[in-house]
Amino acid sequence: MDQTILIDENGKRTDGRSIDDLRDVKITIGVLKNADGSASIEFGKNKIMVAVYGPREVHPKHMALPDRCVLRCRYHMSPFSTDTRKNPAPSRREVEISKVMREALEPAIMLEDYPRAAIDVFVEVLQADGGSRCAGIAAASVALADAGVNMKDLVAACAAGKVNDKIVLDINDIEDKEGSADMPVAYLPNLEQITLLQLDGILNESQFNECLEKAIHGCKMVYEIQRKALIEKYFGNDLPEGEEKELEENKEN
Ligand code: ADP
Numbered sequence: 001m002d003q004t005i006l007i008d009e010n011g012k013r014t015d016g017r018s019i020d021d022l023r024d025v026k027i028t029i030g031v032l033k034n035a036d037g038s039a040s041i042e043f044g045k046n047k048i049m050v051a052v053y054g055p056r057e058v059h060p061k062h063m064a065l066p067d068r069c070v071l072r073c074r075y076h077m078s079p080f081s082t083d084t085r086k087n088p089a090p091s092r093r094e095v096e097i098s099k100v101m102r103e104a105l106e107p108a109i110m111l112e113d114y115p116r117a118a119i120d121v122f123v124e125v126l127q128a129d130g131g132s133r134c135a136g137i138a139a140a141s142v143a144l145a146d147a148g149v150n151m152k153d154l155v156a157a158c159a160a161g162k163v164n165d166k167i168v169l170d171i172n173d174i175e176d177k178e179g180s181a182d183m184p185v186a187y188l189p190n191l192e193q194i195t196l197l198q199l200d201g202i203l204n205e206s207q208f209n210e211c212l213e214k215a216i217h218g219c220k221m222v223y224e225i226q227r228k229a230l231i232e233k234y235f236g237n238d239l240p241e242g243e244e245k246e247l248e249e250n251k252e253n
Pocket of ligand 1: 128
């Protein structure tokens, strides 16, 4: 078991949440005028900006594919996103996250609708507090929708993990560093498909299943926030018939 006390005797975590609580999530769409689609997300103390360009012509041209679109993702942490200055050059971690982010988003996009084209997704972390890859994926999927890219589903994302021998939802920075397992998950809520599953730490089989179940539950909560942000941006107060009622029902559950 991890040494640091991260869950107190009342079951409260370092930021006051209980084990099943998601941090406050706020998504704003259309925040960058020069991008084709954009979104910003506050996921607890994470602050992330996403810009989407395309579908557009591919440069360099030899990267173009005859039958589908090329999706390119760049995850980057700004030098002021952490407590000590982060080197602005892309680290191995950022290269890896850019790759898994692309793989998490690709299954949701109708890439075959845009042959010989490219879509570029830039994820810029302004402030990091654990779970930034999940927050980045959630914001990127909304920014893709904002760019008008044809999609089969949104991609929701949330991590769960093990802290002081308990499986908890949505790991923050200290829980990530001092806890014993972190499992980021991305999920297509309508297609019920997992597009990202990573695990840093060790879990036995039952803990693994509990952790995955919890992360998927978190993804479903994030999905409702993504959906609501899109509806608010595109319909304002004139929600399509039935949507308002459905949103209220989802909020209650
Ligand atoms: P995620 O943000 O997806 O949880 P990691 O588990 O790799 O990704 O990182 C956890 C947290 O560690 C980050 O959100 C960030 O707060 C912190 N972190 C990552 N890289 C650095 C760095 N170079 N300097 C300081 N803190 C960092």
